[in-house]
Amino acid sequence: MTASSVLVVGATGSIGRLVTAEAVFQGLRTRALVRDQLRAGRLDDAVEIVVGDLTRPESLRAAVDGVDAVIFTHGAEGSEETIEKVSYGGVRDVLGLVGGRETRIVLMSAVGVTARTGMYNTAHLADWKRRAERLVRASDQPYTILRPGWFDANGPDEQQLVMRQGDRYHAGSPSDGAVARQRIAQVLVAAIASQAAVGKTFELVAEPGPATRDLEPLFAALPADPSGLDGVGDAANMPLEEEPQRVRDDLRRLGGDDSRR
Template structure:
């Protein structure tokens, strides 16, 4: 996108990270629209937030929500519930927002998770969460929008001196616990919002953790040190090739192809 970003839609705005994204985006001078289903939970959002009623599982309810937006931050998550729920929310919510946009370009920041490429682990076999989050990443890459995909580590396990932002690529930390990396929720929100206006963050996929030391005053150089995803690739630049497209469900392949070709 060449036009400046003015209005940011926050998906998952009433969640523990989404609320911080709303505050961070407002502090950066963006107009913020929060996608909400529960008005009671939305009451806790900062003054100046534009509330838009919609349901991620209902694409028709999202048409008015996305209208006039320049960027979308996906900070939502299904928080378990089994493969059908993770498909409907973690993947389906992203897919439905893209359908509602009807090909209109926006800047995207998508939060998934560290370990998202661990396909054969026990957690993923039980929940399907990693696979459906990875499919959400793929549909964003296929959309042709400018994007940043952030895979945060374990929330709020930081030591008192862990303020430095560290961005990794390749998703090679696979312990499945906080030893894979920690990050504060406020740091996640900071990075998601900062990526929207940073040219250096375009087409970057990375794991986000905190290191010992002070916080950086400018994340531009941190973004710039990363490798971009190759154009046309469905996976992150250094991701393992352990999730063949040919093995995907037919509906997923068809949805990816429709998004890529804008034939929906």
């Protein structure tokens, strides 16, 4: 499918603002889900604003209605309850509203999402991001999951984009990989139009070298995710049978199967 309209979830965040601008630049009809109308003033005038709250599913219907792509750039900090409601629950509820209508899904996750110990999983932040990834894979929608490195921690000579898989860097510092916010936004929007990016999960980092211009060869070189709930090469350290029952129920409702790993 070729998307012509996109909903950006988390549109007033540091990545979301860049994504909305890039989507407008690429000629997409762009809708922004915002919690606070006042913050929407920072967005491009061409962006359609819809006010809603990821913790109130009933407020999301107007945002989802009629779009053929969704880019998730949202996140949460604080208590585990807040992280679950926003980082995980927001993805679950938007996917539920999309239902069986084919919709291109692009989810921004994070480097370190499979690390179950250490700073990446403070308040189980990584666990809930990973569970959100699993919802996307279980939904049977055409998807891309991007796990960016540390925002804007790359050096001025580090402009060459690299897409890694397997999430094997868990030091909890920019040594795990870094990339500019603007490049993250460009890749998120480019994934909407790329058939080569469908069904793939990858970490996005920048290494020394000139700026990458053509993303298609990078998308095409990535192996697709295996049939199941995790990304290619991910550690098998989150057994489904040990997951909370509510998570297993959500996966089942979205098309997942308790037998999948």
